Amino acid sequence: MPPPPVSPEIKSDVDQVLEAIIYLYTESRRLTKELARRADLTGPQLTVVKMLEQIGDLSLSELSERIRAQNSTVTGIIDRMERENLVSRERSKEDRRVVYIKLTAKGRRLAEEIPVEPMEIFRGALESLSASEVRDLVKILGKVARRVQQTVQRETAESDSVKG
Amino acid sequence: MPPPPVSPEIKSDVDQVLEAIIYLYTESRRLTKELARRADLTGPQLTVVKMLEQIGDLSLSELSERIRAQNSTVTGIIDRMERENLVSRERSKEDRRVVYIKLTAKGRRLAEEIPVEPMEIFRGALESLSASEVRDLVKILGKVARRVQQTVQRETAESDSVKG
DNA sequence: GGCGGATATTTCGCACGCTAAATAATGCCG
DNA sequence: CGGCATTATTTAGCGTGCGAAATATCCGCC
Known part of the structure; x- marks a missing residue:
């Protein structure tokens, strides 16, 4: 959901x-x-x-x-x-x-x-972007994902140490 | 999946x-x-x-x-x-x-x-971006989503007309 | 060799999540 | 008024999806 x-x-x-x-x-x-x-x-x-x-x-x-x-x-x-x-x-x-x-x-x-792949539609959508937009998107999304991942890992470690 | x-x-x-x-x-x-x-x-x-x-x-x-x-x-x-x-x-x-x-x-x-919200982590991750990066992300992602949506709608219309 | 902890898979029980069909109620149109 | 398409919800059946516990192996170590 x-x-x-x-x-x-x-x-x-x-x-x-x-x-x-x-x-x-x-x-x-x-x-x-x-x-x-x-x-x-x-x-x-x-x-x-x-x-x-x-x-x-x-x-x-x-x-x-x-x-x-x-x-x-x-x-x-x-x-x-x-x-x-x-x-x-x-x-x-x-x-x-x-x-x-x-x-x-x-x-x-x-x-x-x-x-x-069913991914062709996405490929098409991405191709409608300029090269620099694609580059930005990949870069920024990747950054957000990594950042979230870090935070999650940290919190997991904390709650583990609390629990255990 | x-x-x-x-x-x-x-x-x-x-x-x-x-x-x-x-x-x-x-x-x-x-x-x-x-x-x-x-x-x-x-x-x-x-x-x-x-x-x-x-x-x-x-x-x-x-x-x-x-x-x-x-x-x-x-x-x-x-x-x-x-x-x-x-x-x-x-x-x-x-x-x-x-x-x-x-x-x-x-x-x-x-x-x-x-x-x-459980969204705080995302907020945090987004805040680690520069203002211009956030702006770009919102803009580009929105564009991709709209583009996909258009394609999907077009294909749906086509297959509807094929189906009857 | 065998014991105890790890690893790979399965089993169990539950909660989505979807589609198609059933049920119930509305509203419109002649 | 009566029928009929439309709309709101539910039911039925199936396929994920997960976590926890059970099973079967494997591996290291004494």
């Missing part, structure tokens, strides 16, 4: 930035989902299929890390994909705790079937 | 921007959730409680619109909140299709208990 667009009329810079971010994020998810629907996949399933196609087999943990989700979430996604015969699980021989996720022929066919 | 950070090494501008957006969005949700947890609420519940506190009673549709979710989703959230005695439903007298959602005393107390 996105945080609320709290103030009704005058929006602060923070609110405007947040609103844009929420909009862009939501839209990127919606686009993925839409694209996926055409191949009878869900958004996450499309993401997984494309990831495996491009990178090759991945352990479940590697996969979760890449799609930024918890292992338990990905277990569910893979369960359903296995049921649909899109991927298979294969126990690693070196480390029997590890499970590799592999595309099946059907999964690979589907991956190829799907044009490219 | 966030779109994948596709390329392993060299990241395009699009990817970098998207990655930052995904990070910031995810983080803002996490912060809301964290803040909510202290009052034994979920993220969306905190959002609703704060919204009702600041704006007053809202119909279910108005509420869904404001938190950018489907009515059916909000029905569920309100069900659980009603169960916890945080809000009550009240049928409108003018239009008996409409249900107003009202804070209970307990809900109001909780709302007051919770400091402010």
